[in-house]
Amino acid sequence: MLLGPALALSAILFSIGVAGVLLRRNAIVLFMCIELMLNAVNLSFVALAQVHGLGGQIMVFFVMTVAAAEAAVGLAIILAIFRHTQSVDLQNINVLQG
């Protein structure tokens, strides 16, 4: 079963992902931290699927798909930004300043 430990692990991994987002300035690493968080969520889905039925596992499929789409588009954006600024450092990406 391992439901409780799996959820705990998921919580820890998610927190680590969040911490990573706060800690890094590299846009690509930031993306990876987001992937880590998504993985953590997937883990809780799979863990709960044991109790609640296959819906959880199906949801993981969808999360994976969305993650793949997000990675593709996100990385393409980063490539485009890199062409502009020759950097993927978030501190150099602030044209959205209000």
Add this chain to the structure above:
Amino acid sequence: MSPELKGFILLSILKMLVVFTVVLVGVALLTLMERKVSAWMQNRRGPNRVGWAGLLQPAADGLKNIVKEETFPAVANTGLFLLAPAMAFIPALLLSGVIPWAAPLPISVDDFGEAIHAGLTSLYLEPTGRFISWLFHLVFGPVSFHGVLSGAVADLPVGFLFILAVSSLGVYGIALAGWSSNSKYALLGGLRSSAQMVSYEVAMGVSLIPVLLLSGNVSFSEIINRQQAGTWYIFPLFLSFFLYFVSGFAETNRLPFDLPEAESELIAGYHTEYSAMKFSMFFIAEYSNVVTVSAVASALFFGGWDVPFISVDPAHPGLLGTVNLGLLFTLLSALVMFVKTMTFIFVVMWIRWTLPRFRYDQLMALGWKVMLPMALGYVMIISTAIYVIEHGLGIESARTQSWILFGLNLILAYGVFGLLDRGRIVSGSNSRTRVPGPGPVAGARRVA
């Protein structure tokens, strides 16, 4: 730990030892075979100095690689530089663990110590047998196994999906090797390989969907059983096989898709900076991948260990008869599997020494604009055809279904090859010079 579980673990370890030994030794011998085949094709003799007909050449090469000096590039990322060969090597070998190399063997043993004792006694090794039996008991305690032993090290329920998943990891080794070497050539090789393998992985995965559709399962044992009951899938899914095999070339970085290595452009691509045993680990990985691709092709499309015309299922009698599973049959089936796999390995080598290398943009265009759409279209056609045959025509027999699909495949293959070829290869490479026409202009247009 129950005796049954212990027996399972023990037998699995045995299988592992056998399979990995055979694969590693086989891979070593494949280097020799490659050189022999190339020599044969170029009308040479090939290696013939070490051992009889050069049979010990691989051993000599291995020895040389082990004792050679390990070189490190000056500003390489050391950790990743060391990690890369292992990351190429491990997934490649991991794959051989899930392929069914032989027919499943029914075993019913209550005590392995006793069984070994009995076996050795029959060979007149009475004291040795008793000693081994005693040792066995001392180490393992009671060990037993009742049931059918799979021909694979691990017969996973996820089957060839595991192959797809793990083979996609091979790219890490190559990409890391390219990046960590801190060399332009290596980096280019690494970049090329990661793009190429990710691209062709898609086509490969999609090309295997028709197999899944037809067998209704992904596990190797079930797919082989279906092929025994019906026909080998090469007949109903011929185009699928073609697509898979072409993608396989790209996945293993073999010619005509060996852009990541590309001696003449990138020196040796990602492993330019590698020497000695680390270099040979990349080599082993590559040959091991060739073995895997060939074995998977024979398992999915040529019935795996299935001996032609002989059936193990009384419900579907073979042309030459029906046999019971047993040690003899298992050995026979292993031989058959070996022959099939070797045939494909030979084809791989044959093609290497026949076709020239693609240009990189051609390679990507082929992957995304030809292979993938073709595979997707094929999935749609086959699924529609299966639905029509099963629900529209109401045909239940697997054999009849297969032959109808075979007919469909013939038509499709004619169209596809006609389209791909455009009068270049199938109709003969010299056909363009023989085009009847008013002059060179018309001929040029035809070539374009």
Add this chain to the structure above:
Amino acid sequence: MTAAVFYLLGASAIASALLCITRKNPVSSALWLVSTMFALAGIYVLLHAQFIAVFQVLVYAGAVMVLFLFVIMLLNLGREASDVRGKPAWALAAAVMVILGAQFFAVWHYTPAQMASEQHSGAAVADPLAFFPNNALAAEAARPDDAFGALSASLFQNYLVPFEITSVLLLVAAIGAVVLAKRRI
């Protein structure tokens, strides 16, 4: 034994994740993330989700992370100064981790038994598995030989529309990525 393997994999996942966010080299970070994903794939197998495990390896490790690695290599990152922020950021990250972790641990108390009894208006439920309506499917999923069938049936019947929408999303993402990467913006 399952529990032991789980804790081993879990520890490896946490360690890899921590290394992932602290390594200054993006390539190392990516590889540690791959390691985390492998550990998670192992955990999925333990949680009776073999297919999710395979797809985890196939999609995340085999495709998404390769893409990350590819981009990192293409931009030739990681050869310059570290991108890890300074001390205040560390403190902040640690604080957020602790707070969020604490909050999630509060959620962790929602065991199946507690959830079942809450849904059942307070009465204690002996076997939570018997209570949940989709229990039959869960049992189906636990049987390794037919897991694929049950999963696909669910995916292509109950979740057909989301599935199709996801495919459209993928198509849009593919086109978007091509357009973004191709043009000079």
Add this chain to the structure above:
Amino acid sequence: MPQHSYGAIPWIGLTVLLPLLGFLVNGTLALVRPQAKRVVSLVGTGVLLASFIVAVLVVLQLRQETLIGPYTVTFWHWIVVDTLQIDFAFALDHLSAVMLLVVTGVGFLIHVFSVGYMREDPGYARFFAYLNLFIVFMLLLVLGSTVPLMFVGWEGVGLCSYLLIGFWYEEKANADAGKKAFIVNRIGDFGVLLAMFILWTSIHTLNFAVIAERAPTMLEAGGPVVTMVTLFLFLGCVGKSAQIPLYVWLPDAMAGPTPVSALIHAATMVTAGVYLVARTNVLFAMAPLSSTLVAGIGALTALFAATIGLRQYDIKKVLAYSTVSQLGYMFIGVGTGAYVAGVFHLVTHAFFKALLFLGSGSVIHAMHQAYHATHAHEDAQDMRNMGGLHRYMPWTFALMTIATLAIAGVPPFSGFFSKDEILAAAFARGAEHPVFYLFWGMGLVGALLTAYYMARLLTMTFLGDNRTGTAEQEHLHEAPWVMTAPLVVLGALSLAGGILNLPAFVGGHHALETWLDPVFEPAKKFSQLVMPHGSTELLLIGGAVVIAVIGLVAGIRGTLVRPIVVAKNAPAEMGFARVLFNKYYIDELYQFLIVSPIVGLSRLVLWKGVDQSVVDGFFVNGSAALMRGLGWLGSRLQTGQVGVYVILFLVGVVWILGSVLR
């Protein structure tokens, strides 16, 4: 039991389908090949002829049937909501049969006339498309088995009326006249809708037959509900049939081509109101107050419009006011309870008024061609420019004379019988309610005026000396046969239309009354009308005839004695004549009382006040200003640094999670 076959009755849908087909063909041609006039003429008139033949067959079959009550032909379920189920169905009874014949028959004749009249018009195909469409809607109105379906026809004819009034839309006056007709009619339609709603809530049906069945039992006779329903229905009739106070659109509607005036604004559409009252006769019979109001409005309109007609110079305007006046007579009839008389007058009026309009059309055609030949820009419709036309157009003159005698009520022409019956009925009702004597008196005066202005029209147009101009005289001639032939047919009908319902004293036996009896049977339970007999009857008839003759003679003499000045030199009218010439300044009054206040209110309060200052100023610009202010505040948070956003986001997440978890 052998299945009873209803002969041609089930084919009744063809009468609508054929004109619809004609509309589609002609409409397509109008868009694709407007110059294909031959095809358009054949299709446009052919479908009407076919429709008329089908109608005749249907009515012949109806004569043989014995069943009382409408024959319903259902095509499909149209609106189905809960218990409300409205079928797309046609109901054929004796009343709708009469209307069916009138619409298709007179319609056919007018179509034929239009072939000649509109020959030179570039919008020829469009014109016939509209005419065919009008017939479709008119038949829907007549045959619809339910109020909503009838209302579709009701609105449809309004639409066609709008399209045809503004047929020559290049001139603003014509387009304005169309809009005026449309808008004024909306007021009446509003009444019909309200009546429909009340009917549904009170007796849960909108089917005419079921209404007639249920109303006597489910509604209180003379009660508020039935009075309200009938008043609202009558509001619709007032709009559609141009009664006081909503008559103003009809004279303006003369801006359309003359065949349109004949078909829509004289013979068919404007009588829809009379038809509606007759159709819902049970309801009106149950509401004496409403009936009295109907008769009163009718009488007032009959007299009022006739006075205006006295001093008009535009030949079509005279006929327009005459139509308003005659419609008033019909309402006196149906308001009095003499439904048969009302419908009878409707039919005869369709004949002679169509004839009058078409004859005037013929005259205008000739005048127009004469002016066109000499490139003069005079008014071809002004009677002051005519005179002595009997020399050039003897056929038209003869037929117009018949029509004038018919409308004036001279025996044995058709108008005599119908108008006389209405007046007799009003007189008879006077025994119950003395106010009906007043209506009778007004009708009588109206009849005198009618005879006068019709004689004036005839005299000014055809007698005396010609005032068109010396150069133009030689271009004046009779219209082609395609225009004259329908006139001859209509002339015959105007002459002999009376035999439809010949009274007993001349040897008839009230054929129409017998025919319509099943329809009006239920109404008789509520208001029995005892018609005068013997000497009273003869006295009334004699009086009416004398009045008509006096009016005619006075009209001819009064017009002949005074010299008439050509329109462009005419002096301004003086005294009361000026009031009449300007139609009692009613349009100006409406402009002053209704239109200007609404325009002023809209302009000053709604536009400048509400829209510009409140909506635009406060809500739109104000909210924009508010958002700009808030946005300025919010933009301080936009550092452009992702890290800052992440921190803010996380603070939010932690906060929300904390608040959820407690």
